[in-house]
Amino acid sequence: xxxxxPTGADASKPGVTGHSLFAPDKRTxxxxxxxxxxxxxxxxxxxxxxxxxxxxxxxxxxxxxxAFRQTFIEIPVTLDAAALDKAGHGDPxxxxxxTTIGYGKQIAxxxxxxxxxxxxxxxxxxDKEIGEMISxxxxxxxxxxxxxxxxxxxxxxxFQALANGxxxxxxxxxxxxxxxxxxxNTSPEKLMLADKLRAAGIVVMKFNPGFLTxxxxxxxxxxxxxxxxxxxxxxxxxxxxxxxxxxIGVAASVYLEEFAPKNRWTDLIEVNIANLxxxxxxxxxxxxxxxxxxxxxxPRSAPIVGGLxxxxxxxxxxxxxxxxxxxxxxxxxRDAALGVGASKLQTVTxxxxxxxxxGVLTGTIIGLAQALGETAPLLLxxxxxxxxxxxxxxxxxxxxxxxxxxxxxxNWTQRGDPGFxxxxxxxxxxxxxxxxxxxxAAIILRRKYERRW
Amino acid sequence: xxxxxxxxxxxxxxxxxxxRKVQVYYGTNHALKDVDVDxxxxxxxxxxxxxxxxxxxxxxxxxxxxxxxxxxxxxxxITLEGENIYDARVDPVQLRAKIxxxxxxxxxxxxxIYDNVAYGPKIHGLTRNKAELDQxxxxxxxxxxxxxxxxxxxxxxxxxxxxxxxQRLCIARAIATSPEVLLMDEPCSALDPIAxxxxxxxxxxxxxxxxxxxxxxxxxxAARVSxxxxxxxxxxxxxxxxxGTIFTNPKDPRTESYITGRIG
Numbered sequence: 085x086x087x088x089x090p091t092g093a094d095a096s097k098p099g100v101t102g103h104s105l106f107a108p109d110k111r112t113x114x115x116x117x118x119x120x121x122x123x124x125x126x127x128x129x130x131x132x133x134x135x136x137x138x139x140x141x142x143x144x145x146x147x148x149x150x151a152f153r154q155t156f157i158e159i160p161v162t163l164d165a166a167a168l169d170k171a172g173h174g175d176p177x178x179x180x181x182x183t184t185i186g187y188g189k190q191i192a193x194x195x196x197x198x199x200x201x202x203x204x205x206x207x208x209x210x211d212k213e214i215g216e217m218i219s220x221x222x223x224x225x226x227x228x229x230x231x232x233x234x235x236x237x238x239x240x241x242x243f244q245a246l247a248n249g250x251x252x253x254x255x256x257x258x259x260x261x262x263x264x265x266x267x268x269n270t271s272p273e274k275l276m277l278a279d280k281l282r283a284a285g286i287v288v289m290k291f292n293p294g295f296l297t298x299x300x301x302x303x304x305x306x307x308x309x310x311x312x313x314x315x316x317x318x319x320x321x322x323x324x325x326x327x328x329x330x331x332i333g334v335a336a337s338v339y340l341e342e343f344a345p346k347n348r349w350t351d352l353i354e355v356n357i358a359n360l361x362x363x364x365x366x367x368x369x370x371x372x373x374x375x376x377x378x379x380x381x382x383p384r385s386a387p388i389v390g391g392l393x394x395x396x397x398x399x400x401x402x403x404x405x406x407x408x409x410x411x412x413x414x415x416x417x418r419d420a421a422l423g424v425g426a427s428k429l430q431t432v433t434x435x436x437x438x439x440x441x442x443g444v445l446t447g448t449i450i451g452l453a454q455a456l457g458e459t460a461p462l463l464l465x466x467x468x469x470x471x472x473x474x475x476x477x478x479x480x481x482x483x484x485x486x487x488x489x490x491x492x493x494x495n496w497t498q499r500g501d502p503g504f505x506x507x508x509x510x511x512x513x514x515x516x517x518x519x520x521x522x523x524x525a526a527i528i529l530r531r532k533y534e535r536r537w
Numbered sequence: 538x539x540x541x542x543x544x545x546x547x548x549x550x551x552x553x554x555x556x557r558k559v560q561v562y563y564g565t566n567h568a569l570k571d572v573d574v575d576x577x578x579x580x581x582x583x584x585x586x587x588x589x590x591x592x593x594x595x596x597x598x599x600x601x602x603x604x605x606x607x608x609x610x611x612x613x614x615i616t617l618e619g620e621n622i623y624d625a626r627v628d629p630v631q632l633r634a635k636i637x638x639x640x641x642x643x644x645x646x647x648x649x650i651y652d653n654v655a656y657g658p659k660i661h662g663l664t665r666n667k668a669e670l671d672q673x674x675x676x677x678x679x680x681x682x683x684x685x686x687x688x689x690x691x692x693x694x695x696x697x698x699x700x701x702x703x704q705r706l707c708i709a710r711a712i713a714t715s716p717e718v719l720l721m722d723e724p725c726s727a728l729d730p731i732a733x734x735x736x737x738x739x740x741x742x743x744x745x746x747x748x749x750x751x752x753x754x755x756x757x758x759a760a761r762v763s764x765x766x767x768x769x770x771x772x773x774x775x776x777x778x779x780x781g782t783i784f785t786n787p788k789d790p791r792t793e794s795y796i797t798g799r800i801g
Contacts, residue, residue, distance in 0.1 A: 345607060416640060416642055416644035418605070419638075419640055420640065420645070420707070421656075422602065422605060422633065423600070423602065423637065423638035423640065423711065424633065424660075424711065424713075424714055425630050425632075425633040425714055434660075439647065
């Protein structure tokens with residue numbers, strides 16, 4: 085045995101008695117070395133974690149920030165009444181017979197005219213090829229503008245057209261002369277003309293609010309794709325989750341914690357709630373598909389269904405922290421309230437719940453934040469569909485087809501055009517911004533309601 | 538400190554609470570056995586005994602706070618002015634307004650001093666308007682000998698007071714519902730000697746209006762404040778009688794061992 089006698093009776097053994105306090109003995113050295121090593125592991129782990137986080141942020145922001153800037157072509161467009169309103173009555177219903185192609189021609193012509201008027205050398209490019217530098221989506225914008233205000237016919241308007249995705253990519257560094265030479269959608273000549281137009285002030289790059297307000301766009305028009313529908317869909321779903329999960333979750337927690345008898349059944353429920361929090365979210369998707377769409381007959385892709393599915397998923401995540409917050413309220417407060425003759429419910433609503441509020445709110449917001457970022461269950465209930473129209477105002481809008489932020493990100497990463505990579509990264513930034521806002525709200529609420537006892 | 542024993546004059550008043558054959562079980566544990574006690578009106582009754590002897594358990598039976606313990610079961614009868622408080626028709630909420638309680642650790646609500654005292658009258662609807670409520674709060678704080686210290690800061694949090702002040706605030710809160718009996722579970726165990734002396738003086742003053750039952754670990758305290766003393770040991774009520782008799786001439790050898798410090 086090498087155990088050291090703590091009484092120091094055995095003086096031949098080092099390190100207990102007969103040793104100066106100024107010189108550390110062997111065991112102390114070994115202990116200190118272990119501690120130093122342990123601290124070093126900690127520092128290394130933290131550094132690695134921070135580097136990973138930094139790398140994540142850098143890659144997302146470098147890829148996603150360009151999505152907030154867009155290349156526009158600013159030209160005066162003369163709205164030819166003869167071509168756009170053949171009947172000549174100024175009636176929007178009749179004018180609707182002119183498709184976007186008709187408007188596209190007007191814009192292309194306007195660009196060609198403008199280029200010629202400024203005396204810019206177009207090289208070998210034909211008028212048609214010059215027109216292709218404008219996004220196909222612009223004609224739809226112009227058409228909507230005219231149909232909304234038929235009086236514009238015959239006038240000349242200063243129109244801001246979206247540039248084609250390749251031109252936009254060229255200014256963002258995604259498209260180069262080499263790739264353009266191999267690309268049948270564009271050509272080096274077009275890019276050279278784009279450079280000249282930019283110098284002439286016809287092509288400009290500026291902040292693109294449309295990224296947050298526009299709807300999704302088809303595969304060939306990444307420049308026109310926006311998050312409008314996805315943001316509204318996500319907000320609707322968060323609204324549904326908040327309205328259902330918070331009251332149900334808090335009521336369930338209060339009942340289980342304060343009123344329910346402690347027996348086998350409540351134990352079973354408790355274990356099940358804890359387990360439900362760990363169920364993969366896609367399982368909730370299947371459940372929602374079967375229950376809400378197949379049995380209840382609710383529409384597919386609707387925020388109401390997404391909200392219901394996410395409510396199921398969020399409930400255990402609200403119940404668990406809420407119960408913990410209720411448990412943390414000192415029993416002396418309950419005694420005090422009961423002692424002056426408050427009923428059980430008064431004790432809970434007047435004293436216990438207000439004291440547990442910071443924990444309840446934090447749990448709720450964290451639960452909502454998780455629901456906001458959840459993708460898998462939404463795929464199963466059809467929210468991955470291409471949605472071009474904004475959902476209506478609630479409550480009926482909750483039943484309209486819609487998208488959601490994380491699903492939109494997933495959707496864009498599936499597209500072929502490289503312009504969508506930038507859009508997806510930009511959407512991740514928007515999603516992160518929402519999560520940061522929610523977590524900040526959680527911290528502020530917790531600080532505000534925090535009380536000492 | 539004045540010796541309260543000198544002014545002790547036991548009134549031969551009526552029985553406020555009568556307990557007969559009270560048994561308490563926590564699950565299978567028989568915590569309190571065959572307790573018979575008569576608690577007099579306008580008297581301070583002290584429960585003494587070593588830890589775990591059942592004195593707090595019995596105190597908590599008197600206002601049915603044991604109802605909140607799921608495993609607790611009470612048998613026997615406890616009557617308040619002839620009415621059995623364990624009758625099925627009795628709502629413990631009403632009972633607790635009549636029998637106030639002060640706990641071991643000062644436990645003011647994390648609200649203002651005013652709200653602490655006003656809470657009981659508010660939930661029982663004892664006042665008709667704000668002016669009446671203000672008056673009740675002032676009276677109770679005065680009775681609890683706290684008014685002069687807090688009258689300028691009624692809206693500041695009750696938890697910001699010192700320990701002794703908090704305990705007197707809790708007493709003010711307990712008497713705000715104008716109870717008939719005031720139960721105190723070791724009210725001074727978390728207080729320093731000066732705060733203890735203040736609370737003890739207060740208890741003696743409260744005796745003129747309420748019947749006070751106090752559980753205490755300190756035999757000196759029992760001797761100072763009470764007129765009647767009950768000695769509990771291992772779940773039995775060993776001896777109950779005049780405080781003077783218990784401390785000077787106990788009948789049971791266990792009581793004598795305890796008060797002389799040989800057991801406990």
